[in-house]
Amino acid sequence: MACISYFGKLYTKNMSNTTFLMDYFPEDSPIMQFSGRDNVAIINGEHWKSQRKIMNPAFHRSMPVGVFGSLMPSVFELIEQTQNSGEGYISASKLTRRLTLDALGKAAFDFDFFALKDENSVWVTTYNQVLESFLEVIPTFVPAVDYVYRFFSRQRRERYNATFKLISLLDDLADKKRVELQQKPDLDNKAQNEKDLLTLMLEAEIRGEGSWTKEELRHNMAIFFLAGHDTTSNSLAFCLYYLAINQDVQTKAREEVLSVLGNDMEDVFPTLEDCKKFPYLDMCIKEGLRLQPPANEITPRLTPKDTDLDLGGIVIPRGSMVNVDIQALHYNPNLWHEPEKFIPERFAENGEHSLHEGVTYAPFSSGGRVCLGINFSMAEQRVVLSMLLKKYEWKLPSNSIHREGIVMGQTFNLAPESLTIQFNNRY
Numbered sequence: 001m002a003c004i005s006y007f008g009k010l011y012t013k014n015m016s017n018t019t020f021l022m023d024y025f026p027e028d029s030p031i032m033q034f035s036g037r038d039n040v041a042i043i044n045g046e047h048w049k050s051q052r053k054i055m056n057p058a059f060h061r062s063m064p065v066g067v068f069g070s071l072m073p074s075v076f077e078l079i080e081q082t083q084n085s086g087e088g089y090i091s092a093s094k095l096t097r098r099l100t101l102d103a104l105g106k107a108a109f110d111f112d113f114f115a116l117k118d119e120n121s122v123w124v125t126t127y128n129q130v131l132e133s134f135l136e137v138i139p140t141f142v143p144a145v146d147y148v149y150r151f152f153s154r155q156r157r158e159r160y161n162a163t164f165k166l167i168s169l170l171d172d173l174a175d176k177k178r179v180e181l182q183q184k185p186d187l188d189n190k191a192q193n194e195k196d197l198l199t200l201m202l203e204a205e206i207r208g209e210g211s212w213t214k215e216e217l218r219h220n221m222a223i224f225f226l227a228g229h230d231t232t233s234n235s236l237a238f239c240l241y242y243l244a245i246n247q248d249v250q251t252k253a254r255e256e257v258l259s260v261l262g263n264d265m266e267d268v269f270p271t272l273e274d275c276k277k278f279p280y281l282d283m284c285i286k287e288g289l290r291l292q293p294p295a296n297e298i299t300p301r302l303t304p305k306d307t308d309l310d311l312g313g314i315v316i317p318r319g320s321m322v323n324v325d326i327q328a329l330h331y332n333p334n335l336w337h338e339p340e341k342f343i344p345e346r347f348a349e350n351g352e353h354s355l356h357e358g359v360t361y362a363p364f365s366s367g368g369r370v371c372l373g374i375n376f377s378m379a380e381q382r383v384v385l386s387m388l389l390k391k392y393e394w395k396l397p398s399n400s401i402h403r404e405g406i407v408m409g410q411t412f413n414l415a416p417e418s419l420t421i422q423f424n425n426r427y
Protein backbone atom coordinates (compact mmCIF):
# COMPACT_ATOMS: atom_id res chain seq x y z
CA MET A 1 0.00 0.00 0.00
CA ALA A 2 2.82 2.39 0.83
CA CYS A 3 3.92 2.76 -2.72
CA ILE A 4 0.35 3.57 -3.71
CA SER A 5 -0.31 6.34 -1.23
CA TYR A 6 3.06 7.96 -1.68
CA PHE A 7 3.00 7.86 -5.43
CA GLY A 8 2.59 11.59 -6.07
CA LYS A 9 5.26 12.53 -3.59
CA LEU A 10 7.80 10.09 -4.88
CA TYR A 11 7.39 11.49 -8.33
CA THR A 12 8.00 15.01 -7.24
CA LYS A 13 10.97 13.88 -5.17
CA ASN A 14 13.88 11.68 -5.98
CA MET A 15 13.20 8.65 -8.09
CA SER A 16 15.95 8.24 -10.55
CA ASN A 17 18.18 5.19 -10.62
CA THR A 18 16.52 2.33 -12.31
CA THR A 19 17.10 -1.28 -11.61
CA PHE A 20 16.13 -3.74 -14.22
CA LEU A 21 15.70 -7.26 -15.26
CA MET A 22 17.77 -6.02 -18.19
CA ASP A 23 20.85 -6.06 -15.97
CA TYR A 24 20.70 -9.83 -15.98
CA PHE A 25 20.53 -10.34 -19.73
CA PRO A 26 23.84 -11.39 -21.30
CA GLU A 27 25.34 -8.76 -23.60
CA ASP A 28 25.06 -11.00 -26.66
CA SER A 29 21.48 -12.13 -26.02
CA PRO A 30 19.02 -11.24 -28.79
CA ILE A 31 16.99 -8.93 -26.54
CA MET A 32 20.12 -6.94 -25.67
CA GLN A 33 21.02 -6.61 -29.32
CA PHE A 34 17.48 -5.49 -30.04
CA SER A 35 16.68 -2.97 -27.32
CA GLY A 36 19.94 -2.71 -25.35
CA ARG A 37 20.45 -0.86 -22.10
CA ASP A 38 20.86 2.53 -23.66
CA ASN A 39 17.30 3.32 -24.70
CA VAL A 40 15.28 6.17 -23.24
CA ALA A 41 13.10 3.89 -21.11
CA ILE A 42 16.08 2.46 -19.27
CA ILE A 43 18.85 5.00 -18.97
CA ASN A 44 19.00 7.65 -16.28
CA GLY A 45 20.56 11.02 -15.48
CA GLU A 46 22.18 13.20 -18.14
CA HIS A 47 22.14 10.46 -20.76
CA TRP A 48 18.36 10.10 -20.32
CA LYS A 49 17.88 13.88 -20.47
CA SER A 50 19.81 14.15 -23.72
CA GLN A 51 17.78 11.35 -25.31
CA ARG A 52 14.44 12.81 -24.16
CA LYS A 53 15.56 16.17 -25.58
CA ILE A 54 16.17 14.77 -29.03
CA MET A 55 12.97 12.68 -28.96
CA ASN A 56 10.63 15.26 -27.48
CA PRO A 57 9.90 17.22 -30.69
CA ALA A 58 8.81 14.01 -32.45
CA PHE A 59 6.35 13.17 -29.67
CA HIS A 60 5.07 16.66 -28.93
CA ARG A 61 4.14 17.89 -32.40
CA SER A 62 0.63 17.40 -33.74
CA MET A 63 0.03 13.72 -34.33
CA PRO A 64 -0.26 11.90 -37.70
CA VAL A 65 -4.02 11.42 -37.72
CA GLY A 66 -3.94 11.00 -41.52
CA VAL A 67 -1.67 7.95 -41.17
CA PHE A 68 -3.92 6.44 -38.50
CA GLY A 69 -7.07 7.11 -40.55
CA SER A 70 -5.54 5.64 -43.71
CA LEU A 71 -5.51 2.20 -42.02
CA MET A 72 -9.21 2.16 -41.26
CA PRO A 73 -10.49 1.03 -44.69
CA SER A 74 -8.52 -2.19 -44.15
CA VAL A 75 -10.13 -2.56 -40.72
CA PHE A 76 -13.58 -2.09 -42.27
CA GLU A 77 -12.71 -4.72 -44.87
CA LEU A 78 -11.78 -7.25 -42.20
CA ILE A 79 -14.99 -6.58 -40.29
CA GLU A 80 -16.96 -6.96 -43.51
CA GLN A 81 -15.26 -10.28 -44.25
CA THR A 82 -16.35 -11.71 -40.90
CA GLN A 83 -19.87 -10.37 -41.44
CA ASN A 84 -20.06 -12.05 -44.85
CA SER A 85 -18.49 -15.29 -43.66
CA GLY A 86 -21.53 -15.93 -41.47
CA GLU A 87 -19.47 -15.87 -38.28
CA GLY A 88 -20.78 -12.42 -37.57
CA TYR A 89 -18.13 -11.43 -35.11
CA ILE A 90 -14.43 -10.60 -35.08
CA SER A 91 -11.63 -11.16 -32.59
CA ALA A 92 -11.17 -7.70 -31.11
CA SER A 93 -7.70 -8.19 -29.71
CA LYS A 94 -6.37 -9.74 -32.93
CA LEU A 95 -7.85 -6.86 -34.88
CA THR A 96 -6.41 -4.16 -32.62
CA ARG A 97 -3.02 -5.92 -32.56
CA ARG A 98 -2.82 -5.92 -36.34
CA LEU A 99 -4.05 -2.35 -36.57
CA THR A 100 -1.66 -0.97 -33.96
CA LEU A 101 1.33 -2.79 -35.49
CA ASP A 102 0.61 -1.17 -38.85
CA ALA A 103 0.04 2.19 -37.16
CA LEU A 104 3.37 1.93 -35.37
CA GLY A 105 5.22 0.79 -38.49
CA LYS A 106 3.82 3.60 -40.63
CA ALA A 107 3.83 6.41 -38.08
CA ALA A 108 7.14 5.55 -36.41
CA PHE A 109 9.31 4.35 -39.32
CA ASP A 110 7.30 4.82 -42.52
CA PHE A 111 7.34 1.04 -42.88
CA ASP A 112 4.43 -1.19 -43.81
CA PHE A 113 4.11 -4.44 -41.86
CA PHE A 114 1.00 -5.29 -43.93
CA ALA A 115 -0.48 -6.71 -40.74
CA LEU A 116 -4.03 -5.70 -41.66
CA LYS A 117 -3.72 -6.97 -45.21
CA ASP A 118 -2.07 -10.25 -44.27
CA GLU A 119 -1.73 -11.47 -40.69
CA ASN A 120 0.95 -13.91 -41.84
CA SER A 121 3.02 -11.38 -43.77
CA VAL A 122 6.77 -11.89 -43.52
CA TRP A 123 7.31 -9.01 -41.15
CA VAL A 124 4.36 -9.80 -38.90
CA THR A 125 5.66 -13.35 -38.55
CA THR A 126 9.16 -12.06 -37.87
CA TYR A 127 7.92 -9.60 -35.27
CA ASN A 128 5.83 -12.25 -33.50
CA GLN A 129 8.77 -14.64 -33.46
CA VAL A 130 10.91 -11.94 -31.84
CA LEU A 131 8.39 -11.44 -29.04
CA GLU A 132 8.00 -15.19 -28.55
CA SER A 133 11.77 -15.52 -28.40
CA PHE A 134 12.00 -13.01 -25.53
CA LEU A 135 9.40 -14.95 -23.57
CA GLU A 136 11.55 -18.09 -23.61
CA VAL A 137 13.12 -17.26 -20.31
CA ILE A 138 15.87 -19.86 -19.84
CA PRO A 139 17.52 -19.64 -23.26
CA THR A 140 17.20 -15.85 -23.15
CA PHE A 141 19.08 -15.63 -19.85
CA VAL A 142 21.65 -18.38 -20.35
CA PRO A 143 23.51 -18.18 -23.68
CA ALA A 144 25.02 -21.66 -23.28
CA VAL A 145 21.56 -23.18 -22.94
CA ASP A 146 20.41 -21.13 -25.89
CA TYR A 147 23.26 -22.46 -28.00
CA VAL A 148 22.29 -26.05 -27.29
CA TYR A 149 18.60 -25.30 -27.56
CA ARG A 150 19.09 -23.72 -30.98
CA PHE A 151 21.03 -26.72 -32.14
CA PHE A 152 18.13 -29.04 -31.35
CA SER A 153 15.08 -26.82 -31.78
CA ARG A 154 14.18 -25.46 -35.16
CA GLN A 155 11.59 -23.18 -33.55
CA ARG A 156 14.17 -21.58 -31.28
CA ARG A 157 16.53 -21.16 -34.24
CA GLU A 158 13.83 -19.40 -36.21
CA ARG A 159 12.94 -17.14 -33.32
CA TYR A 160 16.61 -16.32 -32.69
CA ASN A 161 17.20 -15.50 -36.34
CA ALA A 162 14.03 -13.42 -36.48
CA THR A 163 15.44 -11.02 -33.90
CA PHE A 164 18.51 -10.38 -36.04
CA LYS A 165 16.34 -10.02 -39.11
CA LEU A 166 14.27 -7.33 -37.39
CA ILE A 167 17.45 -5.66 -36.14
CA SER A 168 18.74 -5.50 -39.73
CA LEU A 169 15.47 -4.02 -40.88
CA LEU A 170 15.59 -1.26 -38.25
CA ASP A 171 19.24 -0.51 -39.00
CA ASP A 172 18.54 -0.37 -42.74
CA LEU A 173 15.56 1.93 -42.29
CA ALA A 174 17.59 4.26 -40.09
CA ASP A 175 20.66 4.25 -42.39
CA LYS A 176 18.57 4.92 -45.46
CA LYS A 177 16.61 7.72 -43.84
CA ARG A 178 19.76 9.30 -42.44
CA VAL A 179 21.49 9.37 -45.84
CA GLU A 180 18.36 10.75 -47.52
CA LEU A 181 17.99 13.53 -44.98
CA GLN A 182 21.69 14.42 -45.03
CA GLN A 183 21.72 14.62 -48.80
CA LYS A 184 18.47 16.48 -49.09
CA PRO A 185 17.21 17.79 -45.75
CA ASP A 186 13.93 19.04 -47.23
CA LEU A 187 13.30 15.69 -48.92
CA ASP A 188 10.54 14.83 -46.54
CA ASN A 189 8.29 17.73 -47.37
CA LYS A 190 5.24 16.12 -45.82
CA ALA A 191 3.23 18.19 -43.33
CA GLN A 192 5.12 18.17 -40.03
CA ASN A 193 2.33 16.24 -38.29
CA GLU A 194 2.35 13.43 -40.86
CA LYS A 195 6.11 12.77 -40.68
CA ASP A 196 7.26 9.53 -39.09
CA LEU A 197 8.99 9.54 -35.70
CA LEU A 198 12.30 8.32 -37.15
CA THR A 199 12.45 11.25 -39.60
CA LEU A 200 11.65 13.71 -36.82
CA MET A 201 14.29 12.22 -34.51
CA LEU A 202 16.92 12.43 -37.26
CA GLU A 203 15.85 15.96 -38.17
CA ALA A 204 16.39 16.94 -34.52
CA GLU A 205 19.92 15.49 -34.82
CA ILE A 206 20.56 17.49 -38.01
CA ARG A 207 19.39 20.66 -36.21
CA GLY A 208 22.07 19.94 -33.57
CA GLU A 209 19.72 18.99 -30.73
CA GLY A 210 21.70 15.84 -29.95
CA SER A 211 23.13 12.85 -31.71
CA TRP A 212 22.48 9.14 -32.05
CA THR A 213 24.87 6.25 -32.32
CA LYS A 214 23.63 3.52 -34.63
CA GLU A 215 22.91 1.26 -31.64
CA GLU A 216 21.13 3.94 -29.63
CA LEU A 217 18.87 4.72 -32.54
CA ARG A 218 18.02 1.05 -33.07
CA HIS A 219 17.47 0.44 -29.36
CA ASN A 220 15.05 3.35 -29.20
CA MET A 221 13.19 2.21 -32.28
CA ALA A 222 12.91 -1.18 -30.59
CA ILE A 223 11.45 0.45 -27.49
CA PHE A 224 8.62 1.88 -29.55
CA PHE A 225 7.56 -1.70 -30.24
CA LEU A 226 7.99 -2.92 -26.70
CA ALA A 227 6.36 0.12 -25.07
CA GLY A 228 3.91 1.23 -27.71
CA HIS A 229 2.38 -1.74 -29.49
CA ASP A 230 0.58 -4.08 -27.09
CA THR A 231 -0.23 -1.18 -24.77
CA THR A 232 -2.27 0.71 -27.36
CA SER A 233 -3.68 -2.49 -28.79
CA ASN A 234 -5.00 -3.61 -25.38
CA SER A 235 -6.34 -0.17 -24.57
CA LEU A 236 -8.37 -0.18 -27.80
CA ALA A 237 -9.61 -3.74 -27.28
CA PHE A 238 -10.76 -2.95 -23.74
CA CYS A 239 -12.45 0.24 -24.86
CA LEU A 240 -14.37 -1.73 -27.49
CA TYR A 241 -15.38 -4.13 -24.74
CA TYR A 242 -16.55 -1.48 -22.27
CA LEU A 243 -18.52 0.33 -24.98
CA ALA A 244 -20.07 -3.01 -25.99
CA ILE A 245 -21.33 -3.78 -22.50
CA ASN A 246 -22.35 -0.18 -21.77
CA GLN A 247 -24.64 0.59 -24.69
CA ASP A 248 -25.77 3.91 -23.19
CA VAL A 249 -22.16 5.10 -23.11
CA GLN A 250 -21.60 3.89 -26.65
CA THR A 251 -24.65 5.84 -27.84
CA LYS A 252 -23.46 8.99 -26.08
CA ALA A 253 -19.97 8.66 -27.55
CA ARG A 254 -21.48 8.13 -31.02
CA GLU A 255 -23.68 11.22 -30.68
CA GLU A 256 -20.58 13.27 -29.94
CA VAL A 257 -18.71 11.80 -32.91
CA LEU A 258 -21.62 12.40 -35.28
CA SER A 259 -21.94 15.99 -34.10
CA VAL A 260 -18.36 16.51 -35.30
CA LEU A 261 -18.03 14.20 -38.32
CA GLY A 262 -21.64 14.47 -39.54
CA ASN A 263 -24.24 11.75 -39.94
CA ASP A 264 -24.02 11.20 -43.70
CA MET A 265 -23.74 7.59 -44.81
CA GLU A 266 -20.05 7.77 -45.61
CA ASP A 267 -16.71 7.19 -43.92
CA VAL A 268 -15.08 10.38 -42.66
CA PHE A 269 -11.41 10.68 -41.74
CA PRO A 270 -11.17 12.90 -38.66
CA THR A 271 -8.78 15.85 -38.87
CA LEU A 272 -6.59 17.14 -36.08
CA GLU A 273 -9.22 19.79 -35.34
CA ASP A 274 -11.99 17.15 -35.24
CA CYS A 275 -9.99 15.08 -32.78
CA LYS A 276 -9.94 17.99 -30.32
CA LYS A 277 -13.73 17.92 -30.22
CA PHE A 278 -14.21 14.46 -28.69
CA PRO A 279 -14.08 15.16 -24.92
CA TYR A 280 -16.53 12.38 -24.08
CA LEU A 281 -14.66 9.85 -26.21
CA ASP A 282 -11.49 10.87 -24.37
CA MET A 283 -13.26 10.19 -21.06
CA CYS A 284 -14.20 6.71 -22.29
CA ILE A 285 -10.61 5.95 -23.29
CA LYS A 286 -9.34 7.27 -19.95
CA GLU A 287 -11.86 5.23 -17.98
CA GLY A 288 -10.90 2.12 -19.95
CA LEU A 289 -7.26 2.81 -19.08
CA ARG A 290 -8.19 3.23 -15.42
CA LEU A 291 -9.91 -0.15 -15.28
CA GLN A 292 -7.37 -1.97 -17.45
CA PRO A 293 -4.04 -0.14 -17.32
CA PRO A 294 -1.88 -1.90 -19.95
CA ALA A 295 1.20 -1.34 -17.77
CA ASN A 296 -0.04 -2.29 -14.33
CA GLU A 297 3.22 -1.33 -12.63
CA ILE A 298 5.97 1.10 -13.46
CA THR A 299 9.60 0.02 -13.63
CA PRO A 300 11.09 -0.41 -10.14
CA ARG A 301 13.49 2.37 -9.23
CA LEU A 302 16.02 2.98 -6.47
CA THR A 303 15.80 6.13 -4.39
CA PRO A 304 19.12 7.99 -4.79
CA LYS A 305 18.75 9.70 -1.37
CA ASP A 306 16.62 9.58 1.76
CA THR A 307 13.17 10.78 0.83
CA ASP A 308 10.87 12.29 3.45
CA LEU A 309 7.30 11.87 2.30
CA ASP A 310 6.04 14.65 4.60
CA LEU A 311 3.56 12.18 6.06
CA GLY A 312 4.32 12.35 9.75
CA GLY A 313 7.96 11.31 9.52
CA ILE A 314 7.78 8.50 7.01
CA VAL A 315 11.14 8.38 5.28
CA ILE A 316 12.10 6.07 2.45
CA PRO A 317 15.81 5.42 2.94
CA ARG A 318 18.33 5.93 0.17
CA GLY A 319 18.76 2.81 -1.95
CA SER A 320 15.23 1.45 -1.41
CA MET A 321 13.66 -0.09 -4.42
CA VAL A 322 10.24 1.44 -4.98
CA ASN A 323 7.53 0.69 -7.42
CA VAL A 324 4.02 1.88 -8.10
CA ASP A 325 1.13 -0.52 -8.41
CA ILE A 326 -0.92 1.37 -10.98
CA GLN A 327 -3.72 -1.17 -10.91
CA ALA A 328 -4.15 -0.86 -7.14
CA LEU A 329 -4.07 2.93 -7.37
CA HIS A 330 -6.86 2.87 -9.95
CA TYR A 331 -9.01 0.56 -7.86
CA ASN A 332 -8.45 2.27 -4.51
CA PRO A 333 -11.97 2.64 -2.99
CA ASN A 334 -10.76 5.61 -0.92
CA LEU A 335 -10.22 7.46 -4.16
CA TRP A 336 -12.76 6.07 -6.59
CA HIS A 337 -16.47 5.67 -5.99
CA GLU A 338 -17.51 2.14 -7.09
CA PRO A 339 -14.06 1.55 -8.60
CA GLU A 340 -15.11 -1.61 -10.47
CA LYS A 341 -17.65 0.27 -12.59
CA PHE A 342 -17.05 1.84 -16.00
CA ILE A 343 -18.08 5.47 -15.49
CA PRO A 344 -16.41 7.82 -18.01
CA GLU A 345 -17.98 10.86 -16.28
CA ARG A 346 -15.33 10.48 -13.56
CA PHE A 347 -13.05 12.31 -15.98
CA ALA A 348 -15.50 15.15 -16.80
CA GLU A 349 -14.34 18.69 -16.08
CA ASN A 350 -15.84 18.71 -12.59
CA GLY A 351 -15.91 14.95 -12.20
CA GLU A 352 -14.53 12.77 -9.45
CA HIS A 353 -10.98 12.78 -10.76
CA SER A 354 -10.81 16.60 -10.78
CA LEU A 355 -11.42 16.57 -7.00
CA HIS A 356 -8.47 14.30 -6.21
CA GLU A 357 -5.25 15.64 -4.78
CA GLY A 358 -1.93 14.36 -6.06
CA VAL A 359 -1.42 11.62 -8.62
CA THR A 360 -4.32 9.20 -8.39
CA TYR A 361 -4.50 8.10 -12.00
CA ALA A 362 -1.42 7.08 -13.92
CA PRO A 363 -1.85 4.66 -16.83
CA PHE A 364 1.01 6.44 -18.56
CA SER A 365 2.97 6.89 -15.32
CA SER A 366 3.65 10.48 -14.24
CA GLY A 367 6.36 13.06 -13.62
CA GLY A 368 9.64 13.18 -15.51
CA ARG A 369 9.44 9.57 -16.68
CA VAL A 370 5.92 9.88 -17.99
CA CYS A 371 5.25 7.88 -21.17
CA LEU A 372 6.67 9.57 -24.26
CA GLY A 373 3.95 8.10 -26.43
CA ILE A 374 0.81 9.45 -24.68
CA ASN A 375 -0.15 11.87 -27.45
CA PHE A 376 0.68 9.31 -30.11
CA SER A 377 -1.44 6.61 -28.50
CA MET A 378 -4.36 8.88 -27.60
CA ALA A 379 -4.48 10.34 -31.13
CA GLU A 380 -4.47 6.87 -32.62
CA GLN A 381 -7.29 5.73 -30.32
CA ARG A 382 -9.39 8.83 -31.05
CA VAL A 383 -9.15 8.29 -34.81
CA VAL A 384 -9.86 4.55 -34.64
CA LEU A 385 -12.77 4.73 -32.19
CA SER A 386 -14.43 7.75 -33.79
CA MET A 387 -14.38 6.08 -37.21
CA LEU A 388 -15.75 2.84 -35.75
CA LEU A 389 -18.47 4.69 -33.83
CA LYS A 390 -19.58 6.48 -36.98
CA LYS A 391 -19.78 3.35 -39.09
CA TYR A 392 -20.98 0.68 -36.64
CA GLU A 393 -22.93 -0.17 -33.55
CA TRP A 394 -21.36 -3.05 -31.66
CA LYS A 395 -22.08 -5.53 -28.90
CA LEU A 396 -20.74 -8.79 -27.48
CA PRO A 397 -21.95 -11.91 -29.32
CA SER A 398 -24.60 -13.79 -27.35
CA ASN A 399 -22.17 -16.66 -26.61
CA SER A 400 -19.35 -14.40 -25.40
CA ILE A 401 -17.55 -15.64 -22.30
CA HIS A 402 -17.03 -11.99 -21.36
CA ARG A 403 -20.67 -11.15 -20.72
CA GLU A 404 -20.30 -11.46 -16.96
CA GLY A 405 -16.93 -9.73 -16.83
CA ILE A 406 -13.71 -9.63 -18.76
CA VAL A 407 -11.73 -12.87 -18.95
CA MET A 408 -8.02 -12.29 -19.39
CA GLY A 409 -5.71 -14.27 -21.64
CA GLN A 410 -2.89 -16.02 -19.88
CA THR A 411 -0.15 -14.28 -21.81
CA PHE A 412 2.45 -11.80 -20.76
CA ASN A 413 0.46 -8.72 -21.70
CA LEU A 414 -2.91 -9.51 -20.08
CA ALA A 415 -4.87 -9.10 -23.29
CA PRO A 416 -8.52 -10.15 -23.48
CA GLU A 417 -7.50 -12.75 -26.06
CA SER A 418 -10.82 -14.42 -26.65
CA LEU A 419 -12.77 -11.17 -26.84
CA THR A 420 -15.00 -11.09 -29.90
CA ILE A 421 -17.18 -8.21 -31.00
CA GLN A 422 -20.21 -8.18 -33.24
CA PHE A 423 -20.24 -5.06 -35.43
CA ASN A 424 -23.47 -3.99 -37.16
CA ASN A 425 -23.27 -1.48 -39.96
CA ARG A 426 -25.04 1.85 -39.57
CA TYR A 427 -24.77 2.47 -43.31
Ligand code: HEM
Pocket: 040, 041, 042, 052, 108, 223, 224, 227, 228, 229, 231, 232, 235, 293, 294, 295, 297, 298, 299, 362, 363, 364, 365, 368, 369, 370, 371, 372, 373, 374, 376, 377
Ligand atom coordinates in the same frame (compact mmCIF):
# COMPACT_ATOMS: atom_id res chain seq x y z
C1 HEM B 1 -2.06 3.00 -24.04
C2 HEM B 1 -0.81 3.09 -24.46
C3 HEM B 1 0.38 3.25 -23.55
C4 HEM B 1 0.50 3.08 -22.20
C5 HEM B 1 -0.59 2.69 -21.21
C6 HEM B 1 1.87 3.37 -21.84
C7 HEM B 1 2.37 3.34 -20.54
C8 HEM B 1 3.65 3.72 -20.18
C9 HEM B 1 4.16 3.74 -18.84
C10 HEM B 1 3.37 3.34 -17.59
C11 HEM B 1 5.44 4.16 -18.88
C12 HEM B 1 6.39 4.35 -17.72
C13 HEM B 1 7.19 3.12 -17.50
C14 HEM B 1 8.16 3.26 -16.34
O1 HEM B 1 7.98 4.04 -15.45
O2 HEM B 1 9.10 2.55 -16.37
C15 HEM B 1 5.77 4.40 -20.27
C16 HEM B 1 6.99 4.85 -20.72
C17 HEM B 1 7.31 4.98 -22.06
N1 HEM B 1 6.46 4.82 -23.13
FE1 HEM B 1 4.50 4.36 -23.05
N2 HEM B 1 2.57 3.69 -22.97
C18 HEM B 1 1.70 3.64 -24.04
C19 HEM B 1 1.99 3.90 -25.37
C20 HEM B 1 3.24 4.24 -25.85
C21 HEM B 1 3.56 4.47 -27.24
C22 HEM B 1 2.56 4.41 -28.41
C23 HEM B 1 4.91 4.74 -27.30
C24 HEM B 1 5.78 5.05 -28.50
C25 HEM B 1 5.42 5.07 -29.75
C26 HEM B 1 5.42 4.71 -25.94
C27 HEM B 1 6.72 4.96 -25.58
C28 HEM B 1 7.18 5.02 -24.28
C29 HEM B 1 8.56 5.35 -23.95
C30 HEM B 1 9.68 5.65 -24.94
C31 HEM B 1 8.64 5.33 -22.54
C32 HEM B 1 9.87 5.61 -21.68
C33 HEM B 1 9.87 7.09 -21.27
C34 HEM B 1 11.02 7.47 -20.35
O3 HEM B 1 11.42 6.68 -19.51
O4 HEM B 1 11.49 8.60 -20.49
N3 HEM B 1 4.38 4.40 -25.09
N4 HEM B 1 4.65 4.13 -21.04
